[in-house]
Amino acid sequence: MYAYSEATVPMITIITRKAYGGAYDVMSSKHIRSDLNFSFPNAEIAVMGAKGAVNILYRNEMKKNPELKDTYIKEYEDRFANPYEAASKGYIDEVIDPSITRNRIIDGLDLLKNKKVVRSNRKHGNIPL
Numbered sequence: 069m070y071a072y073s074e075a076t077v078p079m080i081t082i083i084t085r086k087a088y089g090g091a092y093d094v095m096s097s098k099h100i101r102s103d104l105n106f107s108f109p110n111a112e113i114a115v116m117g118a119k120g121a122v123n124i125l126y127r128n129e130m131k132k133n134p135e136l137k138d139t140y141i142k143e144y145e146d147r148f149a150n151p152y153e154a155a156s157k158g159y160i161d162e163v164i165d166p167s168i169t170r171n172r173i174i175d176g177l178d179l180l181k182n183k184k185v186v187r188s189n190r191k192h193g194n195i196p197l
Contacts, residue, residue, distance in 0.1 A: 069094050071101070072094075072096075072100070073101060074099035074106055074184070074188075077183075078095075078103055078176070078177060078180035078181075078183055079101070079102040079103050079104075079178045080093065080102070080103060080104045080105075080106070080177070080180075081096040081102050081105045081106065081113050082103070082106050082108070082169060082172075082173070083095075083098065083105070083106070083107040083111040083113060083151065083155075083160070084105070084108050084110065084111060084166075085108075085110075085111060086111070086112045087111065087112070087113045088112070088113075088114055088115065088117060088160070089114075089115050089116055090173060092102055092113060096158065098158065098159050099147075099159075100122045103160065103176070103180055103195040104161050104172075104176045104179075104180070105160050105161050105162050105181070106161060106162050106163070106169075107151035107154070107155070107160045107162075107164070108163070108164065108165075108166050109151065109163055109165070111114070111150070111151045112145075112149040112151075112155075113120065113149070113150070113151055113153070113154040113159070113160070114144075114148045114149045114151065115148075116148075118141045118144040118145045118149055121144055121148075121179055122137060122140040122141050125144075126140045126197070135137045142168075142180050
């Protein structure tokens with residue numbers, strides 16, 4: 069992952085379905101210096117899946133009233149498991165329709181064709197352990 073995040077080539081990401089937690093981070097996210105990040109409207113970008121998150125966040129409430137589980141899952145999905153929340157925080161550059169994916173990739177590569185990454189004079193960096 070360290071070598072991948074240090075790459076100087078253009079990095080463009082399209083999130084098509086689910087991107088959760090650490091897997092989202094290492095799949096060329098803005099957190100590891102990806103250049104362009106796009107998402108389909110039905111993608112889920114969150115810390116974890118709705119069912120797992122609800123089991124942790126609302127475990128005490130569900131012990132008292134187990135029928136609320138579906139309501140909590142729906143609330144979590146509506147609030148967090150969508151690309152619009154990530155886009156509002158700047159993690160996604162644009163939520164795109166799948167039919168324009170090729171055009172966005174072509175435009176992105178054209179934009180990044182002269183990408184220059186300024187590095188220090190050191191040959192190797194220090195891996196953050």
